[in-house]
Amino acid sequence: MIEVYIDGASAGNPGPSGAGIFIKGQGIHEKHAIPLGVISNHEAEFHALIKALEICLENNYKAVSFRTDSELVNRAVEKEFAKNKQFAPLLDNALLLSKRFELFFMKWIPSRENKVADELARKAIRANKLEE
Structure with missing residues (x-):
């Protein structure tokens, strides 16, 4: 099983944002720092999930276990519901992508x-600022 660690961050809320994705397991060791433009921290968390799902699908990974320190994203995926309507389209996109795996798990982990x-x-946030 492939382990996928995701995080979204913003410098300001909203502000320059980035997605961090760390994929490991079965001889795989990938790191992705993806600038996201100016969005909120919660949006960055959802975009990190979507980007990671897309990367895993592109690489044809069949069984994935996602880890996030975002309680909001974890709860939304678990319940397949976003309380804040602003996040509903992002969640819907993520859920559609997640259903394309043979096995998909999401687990909340502490920030540490x-x-x-x-x-x-954070590296992606800095890259964002360089693009301005």
Whole structure:
């Protein structure tokens, strides 16, 4: 099973944002720092999930276990419902993508266990600022 650690971050809310994605397992070790433009922190968390799902699908990974320190994203995926209507389209996109895997799991983890994805998200914020 492939383990996928995701994190979204913003410098300001909204502000320059980034997605950090760390994928490991079965000889795989990938790091992605993806600038997201100016959005809110919660939006960045959802975009990190979507980008990670897309990367996993592109690489034809069949069984994935996602880890996030975002309680909002974890709860939304678990319940297949976003309380805030602003996030509903992002959640719908993520759920559609997640159903394309043979096995998909999402687990909440504390921030201290998500340091690599957090560092990548912060790196992406800095890359965003360079593009301005």
